[in-house]
Amino acid sequence: MKHITKTFPGVKALDDVSLDVNECEIHALVGENGAGKSTLMKVLSGVYPYGTYDGDIYFQGKRCTFSSIRQSEQAGIVIIHQELALSPYLSIAENMFIGDERAKFNVINWDRTREDALKYMERVGLRENPNLPVNKLGVGKQQMVEIAKALAKNAKLLILDEPTSALNQKDSEHLLEILKELRDKSNISSVLISHKLNEVASVADSITILRDGKTIETLQVERAKDGSVSIGEERIIKGMVGREITDMFPKRNNPIGDVLFEIKDWTVLNPDNPERKKLDGVNIAVRSGEVVGLAGLVGAGRTELAMSVFGRAYGKSITGQTLIEGAAVDISTIPKAISHGVAYVPEDRKELGLVMIQNVKENTTIAKLKKISNMAVINEHDENKVAEDFCKRLNTKTPTILQMTGNLSGGNQQKVVLSKWLFTDPRVLILDEPTRGIDVGAKHEIYTIINSLAAQGMACILISSEMPEIIGMSDRIYVMSEGRITAELSGKTATQEEIMRNILNN
Amino acid sequence: MSGLIAILKKNVRQYMMVIALAVAMISFGLLTDGIFFRPVNLTNLVLQNSYVLILAVGMLLCTLTGNVDLSVGSIVCFIGALCGVMMVDLQWNPYVAMLVALLVGALIGMWQGFWIAFVNVPPFIATLAGMLVFRGLGQVIMKGQTKAPFPREFQLISSGYIPDPFGGFAVGKLNFHVFTLLIGLLIVALITFSEIKKRKKQKEYDFDILPAGVWLGKVIFIATVLVAFTVVFAVYKGFPNILILLGILVIAYQFVASKTVQGRHIYALGGNRKAAELSGVKVRWVMFWIYTNMAILAAVAAMVFTARLNSATPKAGQNFEMDAIAACYVGGSAVSGGVGTIIGAVVGGLFIGVLNNGMSIIGISTDWQQAIKGFVLLAAVAFDLYSKSRSSKVS
Numbered sequence: 023m024k025h026i027t028k029t030f031p032g033v034k035a036l037d038d039v040s041l042d043v044n045e046c047e048i049h050a051l052v053g054e055n056g057a058g059k060s061t062l063m064k065v066l067s068g069v070y071p072y073g074t075y076d077g078d079i080y081f082q083g084k085r086c087t088f089s090s091i092r093q094s095e096q097a098g099i100v101i102i103h104q105e106l107a108l109s110p111y112l113s114i115a116e117n118m119f120i121g122d123e124r125a126k127f128n129v130i131n132w133d134r135t136r137e138d139a140l141k142y143m144e145r146v147g148l149r150e151n152p153n154l155p156v157n158k159l160g161v162g163k164q165q166m167v168e169i170a171k172a173l174a175k176n177a178k179l180l181i182l183d184e185p186t187s188a189l190n191q192k193d194s195e196h197l198l199e200i201l202k203e204l205r206d207k208s209n210i211s212s213v214l215i216s217h218k219l220n221e222v223a224s225v226a227d228s229i230t231i232l233r234d235g236k237t238i239e240t241l242q243v244e245r246a247k248d249g250s251v252s253i254g255e256e257r258i259i260k261g262m263v264g265r266e267i268t269d270m271f272p273k274r275n276n277p278i279g280d281v282l283f284e285i286k287d288w289t290v291l292n293p294d295n296p297e298r299k300k301l302d303g304v305n306i307a308v309r310s311g312e313v314v315g316l317a318g319l320v321g322a323g324r325t326e327l328a329m330s331v332f333g334r335a336y337g338k339s340i341t342g343q344t345l346i347e348g349a350a351v352d353i354s355t356i357p358k359a360i361s362h363g364v365a366y367v368p369e370d371r372k373e374l375g376l377v378m379i380q381n382v383k384e385n386t387t388i389a390k391l392k393k394i395s396n397m398a399v400i401n402e403h404d405e406n407k408v409a410e411d412f413c414k415r416l417n418t419k420t421p422t423i424l425q426m427t428g429n430l431s432g433g434n435q436q437k438v439v440l441s442k443w444l445f446t447d448p449r450v451l452i453l454d455e456p457t458r459g460i461d462v463g464a465k466h467e468i469y470t471i472i473n474s475l476a477a478q479g480m481a482c483i484l485i486s487s488e489m490p491e492i493i494g495m496s497d498r499i500y501v502m503s504e505g506r507i508t509a510e511l512s513g514k515t516a517t518q519e520e521i522m523r524n525i526l527n528n
Numbered sequence: 529m530s531g532l533i534a535i536l537k538k539n540v541r542q543y544m545m546v547i548a549l550a551v552a553m554i555s556f557g558l559l560t561d562g563i564f565f566r567p568v569n570l571t572n573l574v575l576q577n578s579y580v581l582i583l584a585v586g587m588l589l590c591t592l593t594g595n596v597d598l599s600v601g602s603i604v605c606f607i608g609a610l611c612g613v614m615m616v617d618l619q620w621n622p623y624v625a626m627l628v629a630l631l632v633g634a635l636i637g638m639w640q641g642f643w644i645a646f647v648n649v650p651p652f653i654a655t656l657a658g659m660l661v662f663r664g665l666g667q668v669i670m671k672g673q674t675k676a677p678f679p680r681e682f683q684l685i686s687s688g689y690i691p692d693p694f695g696g697f698a699v700g701k702l703n704f705h706v707f708t709l710l711i712g713l714l715i716v717a718l719i720t721f722s723e724i725k726k727r728k729k730q731k732e733y734d735f736d737i738l739p740a741g742v743w744l745g746k747v748i749f750i751a752t753v754l755v756a757f758t759v760v761f762a763v764y765k766g767f768p769n770i771l772i773l774l775g776i777l778v779i780a781y782q783f784v785a786s787k788t789v790q791g792r793h794i795y796a797l798g799g800n801r802k803a804a805e806l807s808g809v810k811v812r813w814v815m816f817w818i819y820t821n822m823a824i825l826a827a828v829a830a831m832v833f834t835a836r837l838n839s840a841t842p843k844a845g846q847n848f849e850m851d852a853i854a855a856c857y858v859g860g861s862a863v864s865g866g867v868g869t870i871i872g873a874v875v876g877g878l879f880i881g882v883l884n885n886g887m888s889i890i891g892i893s894t895d896w897q898q899a900i901k902g903f904v905l906l907a908a909v910a911f912d913l914y915s916k917s918r919s920s921k922v923s
Contacts, residue, residue, distance in 0.1 A: 335806060357808045366806065374806055377799035379866050388796050389807040391789040398789045406733050422735050442807065 026065055026077035035061045036075070037235045043179065043213060046205050050222040051215045053232035053262055059215045060104075062232070063181050066213075067101040068094035081179070098178035102168045102185060110157035114148075115139035117156055118171045142170040145208075146200050162193030169200060173210075180204070180212040186221060187320065194218075198225045219258050229253065231261040238262075259518065271494030272470050276477040278497065279310035281348070283364075283450040283481045288342035290330045296338055300326050301505045304342070308450065308481040313472060315496030315513065316485045317521050323505040324485045325369055328452045332366035333359040346449070360389060365448035367439055369455045369485075371432070375439040378428035382420050383409040385427050385438050390446045412441035416471055433464025440471060451475060452483045457491065469495060489518045501525060544911070545859055545872065549879045556886030563889055567764030570757070575686060575836060577881035578770045579604070579829040581874055583852035584859075585781050586825035588873040589818045591856045592785075592798040594865025595651035597819065599658030600826040600852060603636055604845030606666035607830035612675025612840030615682060622682040626831060633827025636662065637820035645816035655819075659849070667842045676839035686836035689765040690772060704759075705766030712758025716751045723747050770832060777825075782870040794818065799866030854901065855880060858908040880904070 028036040036058045043049045051059050064070050066079060068088030079086045081097055088094040091101070108117050115135050124134040139152040148166040156164055165185055172180055180201075186194040202225060204210040216222050222229060223243070231238040238261050243253050288304040291297075301323050308314045316324045329336035331344060333356030343350055346362060353359035359366075368374035376385050386409045387394060394404040409423040418437040420430055427438055436456060443451065453472065457465040472495065476482055486492050492499055496513035501524040509524035556564040563569060583600050590597045607629050614625035640658050643649040694706035723743075730737045738746065761767050785791040796804040797811050805811045829848070834840050859876025861868030880901055887897050 332806075333808075356806060357810065360808045368806060373800070374802050377796050377803050377866070379799045380795065384792065384796070388792065388804070388809070391792055395789050399787055400789060400792065402729070402787075410733070422733070424735055 023062070023066060024078050024080070026062065026075055026079075028061055028065055028070065028075040035235050036065070038077075039232065039235070039237045041213075041230055041237070042240070043211055044228075045211060046209050047227040048201055048205055048212045048214055048225050050226035050229045051213055051232065052217075052219070052222055052229060052258060057232040057262075058235040059232055060183060061235075063101060063183060063213065063215065066094070067091055067099055067181060069101075095175050095177075098176060099181065100172035100175050100177040100179070101181040102165075102172060102183065104183045104185075104187065106161075106164050106168055108156045108164055108167060111155050113153045113155055114143070114150060114159075114167055115152035117167055118142065118152075118174050120171075122175065138174065139170075142173045143167075145173055145204075146170045147196070160193070162189050162196065165189065165193070165197060166200070169197075173204075173208075178210060180210060181215075182212060183215045184217065185214070186216065186218060194221065201225065222258065223253060229258060231258065233262060270466065270469075270490065272466070272473055274313070274473040274476060276311050276473075278312045279479060281307050282310040282346065283308045284343075284345040284348075285327075285331055286343040286345065288327065288331070289340070290326065290337035291339045293336070293338045299505055300337060301330065304502075304505075304507055306483075306500060306507070308483055310449075310479045310481050311476050312497045313476050313482040313484055313495055313513075315492040315499040316483060316502055317489065317492045317499055317525070318487075318502035319525060320487060322502040322525070324502050325454055326505075327502070328366055328454055328483070328485060329368075331359075332356065332364060332452065335366075360446050363447060363449035364452070365389075365443035365446055365450070366452045367443055367454060367456055369458065371435050371439055371459075375442075376427045376435060379426060381424045381426055382413065382418070382430075382438055383423040386412055386423075386441045386445055389442050393445070408445060409441075412445065416441055417467060431460075431464075433460040433467070436460055436464070436468060437471075440468070444475075448480065450481045450483070452485070454485045455487065456484070457486070457488070465491075489521055492521070493518065545875045545879060545908075549875055549882065552879060552882050552886065556882065556889070560886070560889045564886055565760070567760045569885070569889070570760055571764055571768055573881060573885045574768055574771050574774070576885065577877060578686070578774055579833045579836075580848060580851045580855060580881065581774055581877045582777060582825055582829040582832065583848055584855035584873040584877040585777055585870055586822040587849075587852040588781075588856050588859075588861060588868055588870055589785070589794060590651070590822055591853070591861040591863075591873075592794050592865055592868055593651075593815065593818060594798055594863070596849070596853050597640075597651065597655045597658075597822045598849050599640065599655040599662060600822065600829070601845040601848035601850075602659045602662035602666065603633065603823055603826035604830040604833055604848055605842065606636070606662040606669075607633055607827045608834040608840040608844045609666040609670045609675070609842075611678070611682075611831060611834050613669055615678055616675040616840075622679045626682070629831060630824060630827050633824045633830075634820060636827075637823025638816070640823065641816035641819035644819055645812040651815075651819070666844075670840065670842055672842060674839050674841045678835065678838050682831075683835050683838055684769060685773075686768075686770055686832055688769040690767050690769060692766055702763050705762040705764075708762040708766040709758060711767065712754060712762070716754050716758075719754070720747055720751060773828075773832075777828075778870060778874055785870050790814075790817075795866060851880065852877070854905045858905055860912065862912075863909070876908075 023039070023041045026036050026039045027034070039058065039062055041051070041062065051062070053059050061070075065075050068091050071089040072087040073089075079088070081099065086094070086097060088097070109120065112120075118139050119135060124131050124138060136152050143150070143152065143166075146166045146169050148163060148170060150159065150163065156167055159167070169180070182201075185197055189197065198221060201212050201214070205212065214222070214226065226243055228240055228242050230240045241253050241257070241261075285304060285306045288301055289299060290301040292300040304327055306314070316327070318324050326336050330340055331353070334340055334354050335356060344353055345351065351362050353362050353364055372378060377388070383405060387405055391400060394401050394408060406423065412418065413420060413423060416437040418434050418441065420434060427435055430438065440456075456472070457468050460468070472482060472484070484492065484495055493513060493516055499511045499513055499516050499521065500507050501509040501511065501521055503525045511520060511524070553564070587597060587600070610632060611625060611629050614620045614628060615622055636658070640654050643654045644651050690707060692705050692707045697704045697706050727737060727743060737743070761771075785794065793804065793809045793814050796807065796809055797814050801811055830845065833844060837844070855877030856868060856873045857863070857876070858879055859868070859872035859874070861873065883901060883904065884897055887900065892900075
């Protein structure tokens, strides 16, 4: 892939990115969240058709102009997405040949289907009955079905988007072994997108690092006979992080007050699997004027903590206490939480944060319409004024406050979500991945807004998967792992390595 | 001119139905040599469609949530039967009986709302069940008979006209209903005034506004049409009672939907239920009240319909739910929810009503009318989706 540039409204997701994958190699693609890895792979696999990006793709020497996934699959490039694309109630064999059924005159030949399925299953080391519905398999085995499905399509290049993020250690190792085997025995190359750097260092033949939509470097990994490798995790992290953290995050020197908000012994059961605790005895305290970071991997329970606290929007059999200024408060429904001054800016703007088909004004005021209405009748003048004020205050770029929020860029959408919650006059603000998927400039603005809120005495809880952000923004950091708080660190002195160690040493 | 086209394109959703309604009315006026526009026919048009329009007002709120209510036709039958029992068999005071009918409507709505909002039964299923239950119960309490006749006071809902305290005003052969003229002029004045106020506000906030000429044209057009219809009604017997009831309902619901906290909550829920819930909207209660309200309006429609026929029959209200749903979608509701207006649903309902009425006068059989209505529904929704996909590509 040469000089690929892809822009979305308001964001340049890829900027002159090049990627060379050799035959018979495992090529790792690493970078922070939002660095452009997934976008690049979507360009390669035809999800974004030819013509919607600039640059060229060459595969086995030929210039490719894929206009759909089907075409890229015919060429031998198969992508396996982070969320598996299997039909849960269909069998392994049926899933494997969806869209490519073993059929004659449109009538499926089940014997051949099963035979062929077994053939490909053997290549990925999956010993199961091909008639078994895939929802009866664990995630690890489902992943194997996906790979077998890709092989059935005659794949020459596999793209795996974080294939091990949902797998345990054993399944991950097995999957990586399969990739090596495919490379050595069948000449199939893989592009492996992963956040697990130990994995990357152990299997990859070369590593390309992306940062902010640009290629930073491609490293060749030399493997000695004794298994030691030439490139360590530290080296990769250096390339990924790159920039000086201090540049990005504005300083904050406001005084920190007394403890404003506390969560005590917070235990929540997983609603999908009530035998397991999603959160286990969590204790957190936030002071007025303080920004407290919640660090952890995806699935550690940070979002679940926030949502279960905020009006019990998540979880089952919730036990524990919430206190504001030392007094227990009942915030067991969302309206109660809002009236006690607790606000939650959700992780997923589009699904949970905004009504995309409504305008900026309507989204700004929805959480506390009482404030601008009299006997349930909304005062239009007040509402317009509120919306205009917030647009000015947060520098939201929109033609008018009547613009549909679905038409705004990610950063401006996030500012509308922030406006909505600031309009409720919160004292405790929980921000869940507030800068996900927005460009660097808008990120900086959001950080500045958070700082000014803290300076006004608000207690802020910042959930983020981007470690530099957590470190750069927080006064204190709680590290979460598998539903527990495993460490409390000072934001001034914490390092990424220290946080990572506390996540892993659980 | 190109500016005008651009404005039309931008608001195609908003204006299309009104234009289609105007075109349909004018065409039928020409095709029937003016019979269509005769006072007696326009009065009939209102009477024939009033119950569907009342149902459409409630149904719109259901479609805003992305759902429908299939039970309304059966509720019309059930409440009609109840009215028959109370007024014809038991000879109750009609006003007491009407109040009881409304209360029973509310109870039916709460029953359905309970299953939908608090047990999470999908509205389609809950109201499909209601459709079977209340049709059945209606037939049970009528024991297969038709109940008639109803007291005079009850019939007046649908067959009466507003009184004229000024006693009429004769110009040559024509006798004008003065009170009707006054009400009509008052409404025109109010609409003009609110348009002026709205425009001033929009200017203040720097919103996109129509060019002065187009805006003036629009206001003059609305005023002319309203004055014309007022005069037509005034030379006949004045406004029918039912038109006044309908007018009050439409204005009240339009106000609630567009200006109040409750209305905003409904739109937010329809646009994104999860986001609305996380913003503190009590989504379960909103669903509960929407379906309760729908059944109350179905009770109103039942009384209007029963009063018009002057009899309660076991077949009453059949397919009314479909007419009301069609009115909403023809009038611009989005199937996925969150988009639609009360006025739109009423215009959609009127459009279907005008087609029915016009085709009847021309002499097209009801079988064909049914088929043509189907095509109109399909065309309206397909056009809507087409124009939406095109506008989203441009932006």
